[in-house]
Amino acid sequence: MRYGEATVTVVDPRSYMTYQPFLPEAAAGNISPRHVVVPLRRVLPKAEVLTGRVTTIDQDRKVASIAPLVGEAYELPFDYLVVALGAVSRTFPIPGLAEQGIGMKGIEEAIGLRNHVLEQLDKADSTTDEEIRRKALTFVFVGGGFAGAETIGEVEDLARDAAKYYKNVSREDMRFILVDAADKILPEVGPKLGKYGKEHLEGRGVEVYLSTSMDSCVDGHVVLKNGLEVDSNTIVWTAGVKPNPVLSRYGLPLGPRGHVDCETTLQVKGTDYIWAAGDNAQVPDLVGRKAGNENAWCPPNAQHALRQARVLGDNVLSGMRGFPQKDYSHANKGAVAGLGLHKGVAMIVMGKMKIKLKGRLAWYMHRGYHGMAMPTWNRKIRVFADWTLGMFLKREVVSLGAIETPREEFYEAAKPAPVAAAPKEKTEAKAKEKTEEKAKAS
Template identity: 45%
Template sequence: MPRILIVGGGYAGFYTALKLQKWLRPGEAEVVVIDPLPYMTYQPFLPEVAAGQIEPRHAVVSLRRHLNRTRIITAKVTGIDHAARTATITPEVGDAWQLEYDHIVVTAGSVSRTFPIPGVADEAIGMKAIEEAVAVRDRLIDNFARAALLPAGPERDRLLTVVVVGGGFAGIETFAELRSLASALLKEHPQLAIDDTHFHLIEAMGRIMPEVSLETSQWVLKNLAERDAIVHLDTQLTSAVDGVIELSTGESFQSDLIIWTAGVMANPVVRSTDLPVEERGRIRAQADLRVIDESGAVVEGAWTAGDVAAVPDLTGGGVGGFCVPNAQHAVRQGKRLAKNIVAVMRGEEPQDYVHKNLGAVAGLGLGHGVFQSGRIAIKGFPAWIAHRGYHGLAIPMFERKIRVFSGWLWNLLLGRDNVTLAAREEPQEYFQAFASRPKA
């Protein structure tokens, strides 16, 4: 029985496996998904997880539960030798081993793209994983509790200063959601006022959110300004050593929470393969999602999709002629890729992937949002409803949708839950503090 090996269980990998389960006949092929995590993260929900509007477990989808006819291997792929049709699998515990395959699907996604700015690697945190969103939420809530016990001064200012680097959708949504959370926390700490909090977003370009119109992006800037959130345009972060923020404008201040959302790059796992990559480090692909070499010839048995792939955008709307790295493309590419693999296995011709961007929708904190589709723009509360409706329905699997919508309902009725579990990072500390030990 031929084996289809899927590297990465994110959007594209999850939907490829999900649809292969549906369209393959019993015994027609074995499908294997390899990912170091046992779940797919629905990344558009990370800002709301960071703001405490969504329970973290509700923003992830279990691979084993929903890919129940797929073999799941929780490990890393550390090498691909496509010439020999083998992949090197490295588990967290135990020795690495080789797995043979007939078809390989590389959907390893992307990672945060950073620059060698002093202090960023040591002080900042990303917003690509559920663990990062939870850590940001806990840090902000705990910082407010600490600051409420301090007199006005540099230390309190540092705890109440939040910095987000990057003015794309991820950065703006994270920035706005955390501003909304901070406003809610002020009600629990009467010792603090909104003037004590400092929110800074740093964007190197002259505008934010290039996916929407200039008019819409300007409305977002106005909305944030009304909520005492500062956006620095045409500004670069030059240093973050020890939490001391230095900007290209000469401004300097301290922050205990620095969040990096300034772009993504293809997962470096592609560097450990013999598959052809282009200048930006993405795997070369043609429109039917088959991997191609530098001459344009198809690499038999190799497929790719999602953020790790350079897939031509046949609608002409992509940056540089390629599909932009977002969930809209990854989900739909995964579905098309599954159909094409089945077609090729049955001696049929694969079809090209074509998808025209449907628009963009962003949540900007409780009751605030924007929606843009062509020239149509909706702002404020209606757009916030549209954002929740779209993403609540877009998260895969019916049981996840129920959990998300019910969570929103309970928050509406009971209010935001601002309890942190930051002590979970050192779960043995409480036990060890009182545990008896043998005398020396």
């Protein structure tokens, strides 16, 4: 933009952007959690960054209601609006899920999962109660897509390495379970690589149950639809995503699954000043429709979101200056997935040819692609540095569970000591003495 042409305001409840494909590696300790996030104020120095939430949008007045972290809500006027809220975990009304489940959509959850898993090993190592040990060493993952398969692969690697430092815990004592309602895992890389991924995980001792789902997990008692029942302290939920539900408050046209309904130019249907992109947008897939699929939509993944962002930026400027809008069109380039250290699958699309890789080479493709896609050179260098150090140094297996309640120890030290109550007999004796003294005085 030209100098002084516009003011760009970014409203987000967090002051950073998370590169979600690296969450499994952050949970396993291969990448420092700080290197998976990008601070908005640092990478957007010319934008105004507000930490808060957009609660409502008045399209007639062109104002957005902002709820800041502290203080009262206020209105923010705009001329052009970009809606890019992303997605949240797709959940179902399963008894116990809200209380027991662990998601994998944010860096906080990845850190929490890592600390939680290592804490379970600590529990199992320090007790002789077989029931407590069994529950601590049983890990259940629900969802066999990229997030689920990658997370269980990385966490199994972490637990296997950590067990070497525990005298009373071995990998054979642990039980890893992967559950998916579909009849295959990793559908994004095709049936053959998905089958390889399943066989690979099973070869590492992971139990994979397909075409089934979880009925309940109250108090950690997991009941699957296929009849299997286990007790577990660790239930990781990665069964898909859905558009951010706050979209329903904005008065925007929504598709059948809750996405913002967009034109091929990424403009929201029925408007000429609102655009949307990423996981919360329903964008027609022009490549798929040219191939004969009239109902093709762009899938919610980083490959499309990154490319949609570039087209959206150009189209916003074109709208400001009165130029025609450009259609978004992108042919799938394939998909890569890591299943732990030195293990992965990859499908590379080159024209009409599909190259399928598995094992170490696919793992290199996975790291190379996502390493270069990581925003900013600062974070790219830090991520590659973490990987390089990991080649020569052993994996860290330190649990920092207290990070979730950092003030608890200080509170216990600082809270006032309770006043000791006088024994009943002592109190009665003192009362009797006072009565006798009064009688003598009278």
